[in-house]
Amino acid sequence: MxxxxxxxxxxxxxxxxxxxxxxxxxxxxxxxxxxxxxxxxxxxxxxxxxxxxxxxxxxxxxxxxxxxxxxxxxxxxxxxxxxxxxxxxxxxxxxxxxxxxLLKLAAADFNFCQSVHQKELNQLMSWLKEYKLEDMRLAKVKMGYCYFSAAATYYDPELSDARISWAKHSLLTSLIDDFYDIFGTAEEHLNLLELFERWDVNGPRAEFCTEEVKTFYWALHSAICETVENAFAWQGRNVMDHVVELWVDVLRTMLEEAEWSRTNTLPTLDEYMRNGYISFALGPIVLPSLYMVGPQLPDEVAKGPEVHHLFKVMSTCGRLLNDCRSFQREAEEGISNAVSLRMSQGIDTAEEAIEEIKGLIDEQTKELLRMVLDERNTSAVPKECRELFWKMNKVLHMVYKKEDTYNSTKLVQIAESVIKEPISLxxxxxxxx
Ligand SMILES: [Mg+2]
CATH class of the missing domain: 1.50.10.130 (Terpene synthase, N-terminal domain)
Structure with a gap:
């Protein structure tokens, strides 16, 4: 040099x-x-x-x-x-x-997109109210963040369908994760899963055991139906089975974790990760949005091994990033995660376990980038779709950089700079x- x-x-x-x-x-x-x-x-x-x-x-x-x-x-x-x-x-x-x-044009474009984003966020807040979700644990604050991650990922005005789908499913996965982790009962957990296993677009095929389950059911029903209707306009086919299946997978894995916690069962790290990359719940957020970014995505590609591998690597990164950040809080709540399980397998301190897990996150991140950039040109998945996995990975790295809570002042500033504060020349x- x-x-x-x-x-x-x-x-x-x-x-x-x-x-x-x-x-x-x-x-x-x-x-x-x-x-x-x-x-x-x-x-x-x-x-x-x-x-x-x-x-x-x-x-x-x-x-x-x-x-x-x-x-x-x-x-x-x-x-x-x-x-x-x-x-x-x-x-x-x-x-x-x-x-x-060029400067004026760029600023005007940024501010125009932001005005579209604000209208969409208002629509989402009305949806929260309509489906009686707004008084649920931090639902309004969470919706702001969920929408921010969507708008920072798909900012073009014409990608509204993808943003709305991403934000609604993202909020629902967060609320339902709390429901399975913290405040629902075993009966409620099973009831919600059964309602989706026996899915009928015309309405529930089982009784609601509580008002809470009923609220989640109808909010999810509305989000799934809207996503499927919008995806139809982009793809010209019905993807209902796929979207419902993604939710059933998530609910099953969340139920499994709730069972471990109820029965004080300690899974092995392998068992935990096999379940945990799905229960991290990026499936219903990222995968349906692949249908709404432009390219045609045939069924065999959308449900094929390559998309699954991209999804698994992205979700493993997310699960591990989340576990490193939330280890302390979850340990106090009696919830096991990758860090505590690694410690139970012979690593002495949390710091050492976290260090080791960070190495794994690094490896998975590199692997994801290799697949997304696909320099050998062997991928069956369109580039616009592959990029979404990398974009979600960026959101995860940013959100879990310092804190695992929604109270970080820095995160509020970052979110507002994308969806609230215009650029003033x-x-x-x-x-x-
Ligand atoms: Mg959970």
């Missing part, structure tokens, strides 16, 4: 490139490690210019695997420099660099110029 070591911008670019990692790329891991150290040191010594400092800060705070597209777009717009004349041997300025017109003018 010799002389280039004084050039923060070159090291920054090398660092960004070294973050795009496949399995077994030890040279890139080495590059990642020393460039990271170099950039941290250069920030501490404050030798770098203000513009480079901001970029380094962003790259270190929002690593590639946890940086949502929409947040990156916002930063790019806000940091866009309209005074970008480069002085080399002579002064050079390209008309497409530093263009004020006048504020930027006073700062940039």
């Amino acid at each position: 010799e002389g280039y070591l004084k050039d923060e911008m070159a090291v920054l670019e090398l660092h960004k490139a070294s973050n795009v990692l496949y399995p077994n790329e030890s040279i890139l891991v080495h590059q990642q490690s020393w460039t990271n150290e170099f950039l941290m040191k250069s920030m501490e010594s404050s030798r770098a210019s203000e513009s480079i400092s901001t970029q380094v800060d962003d790259v270190l705070n929002y690593p590639f695997k946890g940086d949502l597209d929409r947040l990156a777009h916002r930063r790019n717009i806000e940091q866009y420099c309209t005074d970008n004349t480069r002085t080399l041997k002579s002064s050079f300025r390209c008309s497409s660099f530093g263009s004020e017109d 006048s504020v930027m003018d006073s700062r940039v110029i």
Whole structure:
């Protein structure tokens, strides 16, 4: 590197490139490690210019695997420099660099998409009210986050169907997870599962044992029917069986975990993970939305081994990230998770178990990226669909970066920057110029 070591911008670019990692790329891991150290040191010594400092800060705070597209777009717009004349041997300025017109267009587009997002979020809040979910445990706050993860993933105005499906199923998986983990009874758990095992689009084929089960049933019924109707418009076929099956799988695995907890049964880590990647419940969130992003997705591909492998790797990452973050709280609530189970198999401290699990998360993340980018061009799954698995993985890495609760102030700010606060060019003018 010799002389280039004084050039923060070159090291920054090398660092960004070294973050795009496949399995077994030890040279890139080495590059990642020393460039990271170099950039941290250069920030501490404050030798770098203000513009480079901001970029380094962003790259270190929002690593590639946890940086949502929409947040990156916002930063790019806000940091866009309209005074970008480069002085080399002579002064050079390209008309497409530093263009004020491009800046205005980008900000107007961001704000327009955001206005669409706000209308959709209002519709979702009305849906919560209509289906009597709004007074349930933190349902309104959770809906805000669920919608944020959808809007940060599919921001184009025409992808409204995918956003709504993602947000509704995401909220329902979160509320129903609490229902199975914490506050429902064994009878209620079984009742809700049976209602979906004996699914009939015209209404329940079994009695509701409590009002709570009835509320969940009708909210889920409405979300499933709407998703299927919208998917029909994109795919020209009925995907009801698939969507219901995804929910039945999730409810079965949640019931299994509730049984373990009720009977004080300690599963092996293998048993726990076989169940746990499905009970993490990304299936009904991500898989139906594959039908609503554009390409035709035949049944044999949507239910085939490749989609399942993408789903399994993404969900394993999510389950493990969640377990590392929520280990303390779940231990107090008497719920076993991957960290406590690893400790029961001979690892002494939680820190060591978490360290080991983080290694697994890293490996799974690299494997997922390899499948999503598919450089050998062997995939039967359309690129737009494969990308959704990576985008969900980014959401998971971001959300579980520091806390597992919905109370993080930083997360509130991040969500608001995507769905609530427009970009103001006048504020930027006073700062940039
Ligand atoms: Mg659970």
